[in-house]
Amino acid sequence: MSEWYEKSFGEDYLIVYRHRDFSGARHEVEKMIGWLGLPEGSRVLDLCCGMGRHSLALAEAGYKVTGVDLSETLLAEARSQKGAEAVTWMRSDMRELPLAGGFDAVVNLFTSFGYFEKDEEQVKVLREIQRMLRPGGKFIIDFLNPEHVIRHLVPHSVREEHGVLIDETRRIEDGYVKKDIVLTTGPEGEPRRYHERVKLYTREQFSEMIAAAGLQLDEVHGSYDEEKYVPEHSARMIFRGVRP
Template identity: 45%
Template structure:
């Protein structure tokens, strides 16, 4: 009897993930926090849900700035690291973003940062995440989606790269676009002393802005605004990111 392979997102976000993305540091998170406050995504007194919070790169500065933060993630390894360094009153919950373990209208803002969306092969499941987000938002509450810019990814994909981390680990990454599935795929291998010690794959759906706008509207978000980066620049085909902000309907 053959075993069904686990979804990529159940294996990818382990302790090594933090080493590989160490360049996404406190300064990077500070830019995001400044944007969230400037664009009034997070407001004093509102509860904030950091969806796919990882080890707290965004949750911790939000908490230290006085916001009431709940972190939610599937990865036990990343949540363990989060708890070990928290030093701030944050509630942490482990779970699947397709079924948020919170009551209706529990949060004034929900954040999905650093391309933590589009993981699922079935688009209905990805759109279901948006419906769950709207469900847990108070009327008029704000959702911010920080996503990759599909146009820029398609135009500038780097097929292969290699680098050595401070720990001595060698990171080998191969990237491709699957045109039929409309996904960008990254295959990662970690090497130590010339020997591969771990492999995994990351796979994200290449949603266009129109697709995301339409899905967000169907889910119950309105007043959508789009930005190209955390400096509040406009969303263009060449922008580094695609950041969408919308509000849950007041009357539901």
């Protein structure tokens, strides 16, 4: 039986998340460059790169970028973008990367974490990040803020994108934020159903996993426009640190 993340990141994902634009990615990359403080030409791994928005913006900024994702559909979308030839694209599970490492930075963005049931599997991802980094290499992990999710969860929403009805139901259950998505094309269309699930971790729990993976946490930001994370208000937990 395949996992939810093996089913959900296909052609319909591009419809559901069409609103994630490339200009927003450029703004976020500008902020990340300031945090990382890396010179042009540095090697950067975008782990779970999706459709390549951040990989392309990082390459535009002068970095040598490798984008890794499990979804061949999203990688094909990334490869179709202008400037895609500047990035090395690769398909892989994030828990076991076919790379030797030596990167100056690894970024893992927009809640591309917490997909697995067991904490040990999440730590495997963090250990791979540690292995990918050279000593002194830096990481950024952009995760949701559980307190914000719980306070602002929208249980149900319906919208239309290019003739496709998108019905989304959200809930907090068993320590996860879960989303069920139903897409229907036209009045006679057969519903297409997907499920997404992300395990919720507090800042303290996430920090413990980072330490268990041999990484050093330096700072937690609340968004790309907030220098400090405030549990009651911040939308995100953006972890920034280094491989000692």
